[in-house]
Amino acid sequence: MAPRHLRLASRRVPFKVLFILLIFVPICVIGILIHAQHISYLFRPLWDNPPSPFKHVPHYYAENVSMEHLCLLHGWSLRSEPRRVFDAIIFSNELDILEIRWRELHPYITKFVILESNTTFTGIPKPLFFDSNRFRFAFVKEKIVHGVFSGRIATRGTYESPFGLEFEQRRAMNGLLRGSGISNGDLIIMSDADEIPSPHTVKLLQWCEEIPHAIHLELKHYMYSFEFPVDYSSWRATIQIFGPQTGYRHSRQTDLILSDSGWHCSFCFRRLQEFVFKMTAYSHADRVRRKGFLNYSRIQKLICRGDDLFDMLPEEYTFRELIKKMGPIPHSASAVHLPAYLIENADKLRFLLPGGCLRTHEWRVRQSPNQVSKMCRCSTFSLFRTPMPSFVKGCLVANKVENWSLKKWYLLLH
Numbered sequence: 001m002a003p004r005h006l007r008l009a010s011r012r013v014p015f016k017v018l019f020i021l022l023i024f025v026p027i028c029v030i031g032i033l034i035h036a037q038h039i040s041y042l043f044r045p046l047w048d049n050p051p052s053p054f055k056h057v058p059h060y061y062a063e064n065v066s067m068e069h070l071c072l073l074h075g076w077s078l079r080s081e082p083r084r085v086f087d088a089i090i091f092s093n094e095l096d097i098l099e100i101r102w103r104e105l106h107p108y109i110t111k112f113v114i115l116e117s118n119t120t121f122t123g124i125p126k127p128l129f130f131d132s133n134r135f136r137f138a139f140v141k142e143k144i145v146h147g148v149f150s151g152r153i154a155t156r157g158t159y160e161s162p163f164g165l166e167f168e169q170r171r172a173m174n175g176l177l178r179g180s181g182i183s184n185g186d187l188i189i190m191s192d193a194d195e196i197p198s199p200h201t202v203k204l205l206q207w208c209e210e211i212p213h214a215i216h217l218e219l220k221h222y223m224y225s226f227e228f229p230v231d232y233s234s235w236r237a238t239i240q241i242f243g244p245q246t247g248y249r250h251s252r253q254t255d256l257i258l259s260d261s262g263w264h265c266s267f268c269f270r271r272l273q274e275f276v277f278k279m280t281a282y283s284h285a286d287r288v289r290r291k292g293f294l295n296y297s298r299i300q301k302l303i304c305r306g307d308d309l310f311d312m313l314p315e316e317y318t319f320r321e322l323i324k325k326m327g328p329i330p331h332s333a334s335a336v337h338l339p340a341y342l343i344e345n346a347d348k349l350r351f352l353l354p355g356g357c358l359r360t361h362e363w364r365v366r367q368s369p370n371q372v373s374k375m376c377r378c379s380t381f382s383l384f385r386t387p388m389p390s391f392v393k394g395c396l397v398a399n400k401v402e403n404w405s406l407k408k409w410y411l412l413l414h
Helices: 002-034 036-042 067-073 095-108 131-143 162-178 199-207 272-281 296-305 319-324 340-344 369-380 390-398
Strands: 055-057 085-091 111-117 144-149 187-190 195-197 214-217 219-223 229-234 238-241 256-258 262-266
Touching: 067 199, 085 095, 085 162, 095 131, 095 195, 095 199, 095 340, 111 131, 111 162, 131 144, 144 162, 187 199, 195 199, 195 219, 199 238, 272 296
Parallel strands: 055 256, 085 111, 085 187, 111 144, 214 256, 219 262
Antiparallel strands: 187 238, 195 262, 214 238, 219 229
16 A cells, blocks of 8 residues: 555655745746846846046145145146036936036136037937027036937837947037137037036146146935935046047046046935936936836935835945945035035925935927927827827827827926
């Protein structure tokens, strides 16, 4: 009888294996697919290597110290006259940050070179935000060199890397720069609009001789406002001496980086729809994995908590830094050593200061009916359902668009 019992018991094993294969394994596979990004970032220290470290150049500055003395502290000498400086940026929709940037830097800048496109990096039609808000920058109108890049509208069923479109815009900046009057020996600032060099940094490199041909700027990184300081990891901004081989880039160009040289304020917007625009318009738009990510209430809560909009783990190369940066960004009550224009206009820019995390979501339409009609072509992107005001529905009806579940309808708004 014992052998027969063993045979019966042995017959039950395949059912357990079958259960594991049909139920447990698929659940594990689905879980891995859903949380692939989290898993990848969690184990990044195992599969990715950090870039080679920068060589930090000490940065000396204090009020009422002569420029000659500051140049000598850096191992440089004082010039007889300052270099001309050209500030070159590719612009999307960061109007408030752009105004802070230009207010801070305009005494030292020869020309503000700004390129904007009629499409996003993801191929979605967008208004020319800067061009329609020029009145805000009348204080530097004589210094502005503005160009428009004619982007390509993405079509349904095709995919083009946002980084490719971004590269094309940066390449187009080279032609705009050369038409701005820049000459060999002038300084050029290459950075995004929200990467703001401090005025004394620009003045130092403008007045000192024997500076490096190119140097990166270490910027203090903030998220959502100056209430949430992250770290000093921002390095992509550069200042270079312009020459025949100079090309506009937003990548590593040298091992030298000037310490504590300004501010980088990411996603520092006044209105909630501007957050949604940025989340779906920039090169990392693939991080919007679910339609709920674009919910205004969710975005507002995350802003005030200092949490990640994309529900992502920190991008770090060591487990120590990964664990250190998990969770919300700690609040800061300090508003010291920030852009002077921000402090002088604290009432107008309260949303960028400690305690000002609440955002607005009012609708403001500045385009003419013809412009709105043209922008309705973005209706081919029918991915997410989002409530839309009646005038947008009217626009879609006029253009014979039947599907109102549009991901990009808010591009009609400003």
